[in-house]
Amino acid sequence: MDSVRSPDRPPSPPGGLSANSATARYGQPPGPGPATGYGLPPVVATPAYRPPVVPPPAATVRRVRPTPPASPPIPVKILVAGGFGVGKTTTVGAISEIAPLTTEAEMTSAGIGVDDPGVRSAKTTTTVAMDFGCVTIDRSLKLYLFGTPGQARFGFMWDDLARGALGALVVVDSARLDDCYPAIDFFERAGLPFVVGVNAFDGRLAHDLGAIRWALAIGEHVPLVRFDARDRLSVRDALLVVLDRALDRATRDRGA
Ligand SMILES: Nc1nc2c(ncn2[C@@H]2O[C@H](COP(=O)(O)OP(=O)(O)OP(=O)(O)O)[C@@H](O)[C@H]2O)c(=O)[nH]1
Ligand SMILES: [Mg+2]
DSSP: OOOOOSSSSSOTTTOSSGGGHHHHHHHSSSSSSOOOOTOOOOOOOOOOOOOOOOOOOOGGGGOOOOOOOOOOEEEEEEEESSTTSSHHHHHHHHOOOOOOOOOOOOOOOTTTTTOOOOOTTOOOEEEOOOOOEEEEEETTEEEEEEEEOOSSSGGGGHHHHTTTTTTTEEEEEEOOOOGGHHHHHHHHHHHHHHHOOOOHHHOOOOHHHHHHHHHOOOOSOEEEEEEEEHHHHHHHHHHHHHHHHHHHHHHHHHHH
Protein backbone atom coordinates (compact mmCIF):
# COMPACT_ATOMS: atom_id res chain seq x y z
CA MET A 1 0.00 0.00 0.00
CA ASP A 2 1.27 3.56 -0.78
CA SER A 3 2.34 5.68 2.27
CA VAL A 4 -0.09 8.39 3.20
CA ARG A 5 1.47 11.88 3.05
CA SER A 6 0.00 14.90 4.68
CA PRO A 7 -0.81 17.50 2.16
CA ASP A 8 0.86 20.28 4.35
CA ARG A 9 4.20 18.64 4.67
CA PRO A 10 6.70 20.07 2.17
CA PRO A 11 8.50 17.66 0.07
CA SER A 12 12.02 16.75 1.10
CA PRO A 13 14.50 19.15 -0.46
CA PRO A 14 16.72 17.77 -3.05
CA GLY A 15 20.12 16.88 -1.64
CA GLY A 16 18.85 15.15 1.50
CA LEU A 17 18.79 16.36 5.12
CA SER A 18 22.15 18.15 5.00
CA ALA A 19 20.88 20.36 2.29
CA ASN A 20 18.09 21.36 4.63
CA SER A 21 20.37 22.81 7.38
CA ALA A 22 20.09 26.43 8.48
CA THR A 23 23.40 27.28 6.91
CA ALA A 24 22.40 25.72 3.65
CA ARG A 25 19.17 27.63 3.69
CA TYR A 26 20.19 31.06 5.13
CA GLY A 27 23.95 31.24 4.63
CA GLN A 28 26.68 32.26 7.24
CA PRO A 29 25.70 34.99 9.73
CA PRO A 30 27.55 38.27 9.37
CA GLY A 31 30.27 39.46 11.80
CA PRO A 32 32.75 37.70 14.05
CA GLY A 33 31.98 35.25 16.83
CA PRO A 34 30.56 31.85 16.78
CA ALA A 35 27.57 31.31 14.65
CA THR A 36 24.36 30.97 16.49
CA GLY A 37 22.37 30.28 13.45
CA TYR A 38 19.03 31.68 12.63
CA GLY A 39 20.47 35.22 12.17
CA LEU A 40 20.82 35.89 15.91
CA PRO A 41 23.68 38.16 17.06
CA PRO A 42 26.84 36.35 18.13
CA VAL A 43 27.16 35.24 21.73
CA VAL A 44 29.36 37.68 23.63
CA ALA A 45 31.03 36.29 26.76
CA THR A 46 29.79 38.18 29.83
CA PRO A 47 31.30 37.98 33.34
CA ALA A 48 29.69 35.41 35.58
CA TYR A 49 26.84 36.83 37.55
CA ARG A 50 27.62 37.43 41.19
CA PRO A 51 24.87 38.37 43.60
CA PRO A 52 25.59 41.54 45.55
CA VAL A 53 27.01 41.00 49.04
CA VAL A 54 24.38 42.01 51.53
CA PRO A 55 25.75 42.66 55.06
CA PRO A 56 23.89 40.85 57.84
CA PRO A 57 21.52 42.93 59.93
CA ALA A 58 23.31 44.89 62.63
CA ALA A 59 21.69 42.85 65.40
CA THR A 60 23.32 39.65 64.20
CA VAL A 61 26.89 41.06 64.02
CA ARG A 62 28.92 39.66 66.91
CA ARG A 63 31.18 42.30 68.31
CA VAL A 64 34.43 40.88 69.71
CA ARG A 65 35.46 42.97 72.67
CA PRO A 66 39.22 43.24 73.18
CA THR A 67 40.17 41.64 76.50
CA PRO A 68 41.53 44.29 78.86
CA PRO A 69 45.23 43.84 79.63
CA ALA A 70 45.87 42.15 83.00
CA SER A 71 46.69 44.74 85.65
CA PRO A 72 50.27 44.56 86.89
CA PRO A 73 50.92 43.10 90.37
CA ILE A 74 50.93 45.48 93.32
CA PRO A 75 54.52 46.32 94.25
CA VAL A 76 55.45 45.84 97.91
CA LYS A 77 58.77 47.09 99.16
CA ILE A 78 60.43 44.98 101.86
CA LEU A 79 63.74 45.65 103.60
CA VAL A 80 66.19 42.90 104.45
CA ALA A 81 68.20 44.36 107.28
CA GLY A 82 70.46 43.30 110.13
CA GLY A 83 73.98 43.45 111.48
CA PHE A 84 77.26 42.90 109.71
CA GLY A 85 77.72 39.57 107.90
CA VAL A 86 74.48 37.95 109.06
CA GLY A 87 73.39 36.84 105.57
CA LYS A 88 71.33 39.72 104.12
CA THR A 89 72.91 39.60 100.65
CA THR A 90 72.62 35.80 100.69
CA THR A 91 68.91 36.09 101.57
CA VAL A 92 68.12 38.47 98.69
CA GLY A 93 70.14 36.38 96.22
CA ALA A 94 68.47 33.12 97.28
CA ILE A 95 64.94 34.28 96.45
CA SER A 96 65.27 36.92 93.75
CA GLU A 97 63.81 35.95 90.37
CA ILE A 98 66.14 38.37 88.65
CA ALA A 99 69.91 38.41 88.96
CA PRO A 100 70.18 40.45 92.17
CA LEU A 101 71.80 43.84 92.09
CA THR A 102 74.66 43.79 94.58
CA THR A 103 77.24 46.32 95.64
CA GLU A 104 79.89 44.11 97.14
CA ALA A 105 83.38 45.41 97.81
CA GLU A 106 86.44 43.50 98.95
CA MET A 107 87.03 43.63 102.68
CA THR A 108 90.45 45.00 103.45
CA SER A 109 92.76 44.86 106.43
CA ALA A 110 91.47 48.33 107.39
CA GLY A 111 88.30 46.64 108.66
CA ILE A 112 90.10 44.27 111.02
CA GLY A 113 88.91 44.89 114.52
CA VAL A 114 86.01 47.00 113.23
CA ASP A 115 83.97 44.58 111.14
CA ASP A 116 83.62 41.21 112.79
CA PRO A 117 81.80 38.62 110.70
CA GLY A 118 82.34 35.90 113.31
CA VAL A 119 84.96 33.21 113.54
CA ARG A 120 83.11 30.78 111.29
CA SER A 121 82.72 33.20 108.41
CA ALA A 122 84.64 32.86 105.16
CA LYS A 123 83.34 36.25 104.12
CA THR A 124 85.65 38.30 101.89
CA THR A 125 83.27 41.01 100.60
CA THR A 126 80.81 43.39 102.18
CA THR A 127 77.81 45.37 100.93
CA VAL A 128 78.66 49.03 100.55
CA ALA A 129 75.33 50.42 99.36
CA MET A 130 72.44 47.99 98.99
CA ASP A 131 71.17 44.74 97.52
CA PHE A 132 68.16 44.62 95.26
CA GLY A 133 66.03 41.73 94.07
CA CYS A 134 62.39 40.91 93.45
CA VAL A 135 60.03 37.98 93.63
CA THR A 136 56.47 37.58 92.37
CA ILE A 137 54.22 36.08 95.02
CA ASP A 138 51.19 35.70 92.75
CA ARG A 139 49.46 37.57 89.94
CA SER A 140 48.46 40.37 92.28
CA LEU A 141 51.58 40.84 94.41
CA LYS A 142 55.27 41.35 93.79
CA LEU A 143 57.89 41.91 96.46
CA TYR A 144 60.80 44.27 95.87
CA LEU A 145 63.60 43.43 98.25
CA PHE A 146 66.14 45.98 99.40
CA GLY A 147 69.08 44.68 101.42
CA THR A 148 70.77 47.20 103.69
CA PRO A 149 74.50 47.47 104.22
CA GLY A 150 75.51 45.89 107.52
CA GLN A 151 78.40 48.04 108.61
CA ALA A 152 77.49 50.65 111.23
CA ARG A 153 79.22 53.41 109.26
CA PHE A 154 76.66 53.00 106.47
CA GLY A 155 73.76 53.42 108.91
CA PHE A 156 72.90 56.82 107.42
CA MET A 157 71.55 55.01 104.35
CA TRP A 158 68.88 53.12 106.21
CA ASP A 159 66.44 56.05 106.36
CA ASP A 160 66.52 56.38 102.57
CA LEU A 161 66.26 52.66 101.98
CA ALA A 162 63.30 52.37 104.37
CA ARG A 163 61.27 55.05 102.58
CA GLY A 164 58.10 53.48 101.18
CA ALA A 165 58.81 50.06 102.70
CA LEU A 166 55.85 48.15 104.14
CA GLY A 167 57.86 45.79 106.31
CA ALA A 168 61.27 44.34 107.10
CA LEU A 169 63.02 41.07 107.74
CA VAL A 170 65.73 41.57 110.37
CA VAL A 171 68.30 38.83 109.82
CA VAL A 172 70.07 37.66 112.95
CA ASP A 173 73.09 35.42 113.51
CA SER A 174 72.28 33.59 116.76
CA ALA A 175 76.00 33.55 117.65
CA ARG A 176 76.27 37.35 117.44
CA LEU A 177 72.99 38.64 118.81
CA ASP A 178 74.40 42.00 119.85
CA ASP A 179 74.99 42.89 116.18
CA CYS A 180 71.29 43.06 115.50
CA TYR A 181 70.21 45.43 118.32
CA PRO A 182 70.66 48.57 116.17
CA ALA A 183 68.44 47.06 113.45
CA ILE A 184 65.67 46.20 115.89
CA ASP A 185 65.90 49.67 117.47
CA PHE A 186 65.67 51.25 114.03
CA PHE A 187 62.43 49.51 113.05
CA GLU A 188 60.84 49.99 116.46
CA ARG A 189 61.56 53.70 116.22
CA ALA A 190 60.37 53.88 112.61
CA GLY A 191 57.13 52.05 113.52
CA LEU A 192 57.64 49.70 110.58
CA PRO A 193 56.33 46.13 110.94
CA PHE A 194 59.24 43.69 111.12
CA VAL A 195 59.96 40.03 111.62
CA VAL A 196 63.14 38.64 113.16
CA GLY A 197 64.62 35.85 111.05
CA VAL A 198 67.31 33.84 112.80
CA ASN A 199 69.68 32.54 110.14
CA ALA A 200 70.62 28.98 111.04
CA PHE A 201 74.25 29.04 109.93
CA ASP A 202 75.24 25.45 109.16
CA GLY A 203 71.77 24.32 110.24
CA ARG A 204 72.36 25.14 113.91
CA LEU A 205 71.28 27.86 116.32
CA ALA A 206 73.51 28.94 119.18
CA HIS A 207 70.37 29.39 121.37
CA ASP A 208 66.79 28.29 121.13
CA LEU A 209 64.18 30.71 119.84
CA GLY A 210 62.70 31.43 123.30
CA ALA A 211 66.10 32.50 124.67
CA ILE A 212 66.74 34.62 121.57
CA ARG A 213 63.38 36.39 121.98
CA TRP A 214 64.21 37.10 125.61
CA ALA A 215 67.73 38.37 124.74
CA LEU A 216 66.41 40.65 122.00
CA ALA A 217 63.64 41.94 124.29
CA ILE A 218 61.07 41.92 121.52
CA GLY A 219 57.35 41.80 122.23
CA GLU A 220 55.10 38.83 121.51
CA HIS A 221 53.62 40.73 118.60
CA VAL A 222 56.97 40.53 116.75
CA PRO A 223 57.23 37.19 114.91
CA LEU A 224 60.51 35.32 115.41
CA VAL A 225 61.29 32.63 112.84
CA ARG A 226 64.21 30.37 112.11
CA PHE A 227 65.30 30.19 108.48
CA ASP A 228 68.20 29.37 106.19
CA ALA A 229 69.40 32.35 104.14
CA ARG A 230 70.74 30.06 101.42
CA ASP A 231 67.50 28.17 100.90
CA ARG A 232 64.91 29.69 98.59
CA LEU A 233 61.85 28.08 100.16
CA SER A 234 63.03 28.90 103.65
CA VAL A 235 63.52 32.56 102.64
CA ARG A 236 60.10 32.56 100.97
CA ASP A 237 58.43 31.36 104.17
CA ALA A 238 60.17 34.05 106.22
CA LEU A 239 59.12 36.75 103.73
CA LEU A 240 55.51 35.55 103.80
CA VAL A 241 55.48 36.17 107.55
CA VAL A 242 56.75 39.71 106.87
CA LEU A 243 54.04 40.16 104.25
CA ASP A 244 51.43 38.95 106.69
CA ARG A 245 52.56 41.51 109.27
CA ALA A 246 52.63 44.26 106.66
CA LEU A 247 49.10 43.44 105.47
CA ASP A 248 47.88 43.32 109.08
CA ARG A 249 49.26 46.79 109.66
CA ALA A 250 47.89 48.13 106.38
CA THR A 251 44.42 46.75 107.16
CA ARG A 252 44.49 48.20 110.68
CA ASP A 253 45.62 51.61 109.42
CA ARG A 254 42.85 51.61 106.83
CA GLY A 255 40.19 50.77 109.42
CA ALA A 256 41.35 53.52 111.79
N1 LIG B 1 77.28 28.37 106.45
C1 LIG B 1 76.47 29.37 106.15
N2 LIG B 1 77.01 30.47 105.59
C2 LIG B 1 76.21 31.51 105.31
C3 LIG B 1 74.83 31.50 105.55
N3 LIG B 1 74.31 32.68 105.16
C4 LIG B 1 75.34 33.41 104.70
N4 LIG B 1 76.46 32.70 104.78
C5 LIG B 1 77.79 33.14 104.43
O1 LIG B 1 78.07 34.19 105.34
C6 LIG B 1 78.76 35.22 104.69
C7 LIG B 1 77.98 36.54 104.85
O2 LIG B 1 76.89 36.54 104.01
P1 LIG B 1 76.33 37.88 103.38
O3 LIG B 1 75.06 37.46 102.75
O4 LIG B 1 77.32 38.58 102.54
O5 LIG B 1 76.06 38.73 104.66
P2 LIG B 1 75.56 40.22 104.72
O6 LIG B 1 74.69 40.32 105.90
O7 LIG B 1 75.01 40.64 103.44
O8 LIG B 1 76.92 40.98 104.97
P3 LIG B 1 77.15 42.57 104.90
O9 LIG B 1 76.40 43.10 103.77
O10 LIG B 1 78.64 42.73 104.71
O11 LIG B 1 76.73 43.13 106.22
C8 LIG B 1 78.95 34.80 103.26
O12 LIG B 1 80.22 34.24 103.14
C9 LIG B 1 77.89 33.75 103.06
O13 LIG B 1 78.27 32.78 102.11
C10 LIG B 1 74.28 30.32 106.13
O14 LIG B 1 73.08 30.21 106.37
N5 LIG B 1 75.14 29.28 106.43
MG1 LIG C 1 75.39 42.22 102.28
